[in-house]
Amino acid sequence: MRTAPQKFSIDELMNLTKGERDVIYCIACELTDNEIAMRLFISKDTVKSRLCSIYRKFNLRNRVGAVILGYELGILKPSNVEQFRNVENSTSDHTSRICLPVRQQDMKEIEALVDLLARRMKKYLLTEAM
Numbered sequence: 001m002r003t004a005p006q007k008f009s010i011d012e013l014m015n016l017t018k019g020e021r022d023v024i025y026c027i028a029c030e031l032t033d034n035e036i037a038m039r040l041f042i043s044k045d046t047v048k049s050r051l052c053s054i055y056r057k058f059n060l061r062n063r064v065g066a067v068i069l070g071y072e073l074g075i076l077k078p079s080n081v082e083q084f085r086n087v088e089n090s091t092s093d094h095t096s097r098i099c100l101p102v103r104q105q106d107m108k109e110i111e112a113l114v115d116l117l118a119r120r121m122k123k124y125l126l127t128e129a130m
Helices: 018-028 033-040 044-058 063-073 078-085 104-129
Strands: none
Touching: 018 033, 018 044, 018 063, 033 044, 044 063
């Protein structure tokens, strides 16, 4: 149990896997285990496993400690998380938030997939109407 705030070193940051860092970012966005699992395309059990690993590695007791850890390690910055709290009509709907940054290349691929899906849906609807 941590009794006082402490600073962690870069060496300790290296102890976190990318998956654990992603989970810390998502809990800072107030997502539930189910929402994190959906957002990261992993199972709820994997989310719980990553949380337990974070707690064990840094002797933490809960999500609050993990978020504090994220700030102390520099994983989280107030501007990154605060933007999701200011989203219009988002007080009760966490599922509409995008908590992980999307690279420009990923965005282009997503747009291409959406376009492909729209064309296929249009073709399907036209054949069904005949």
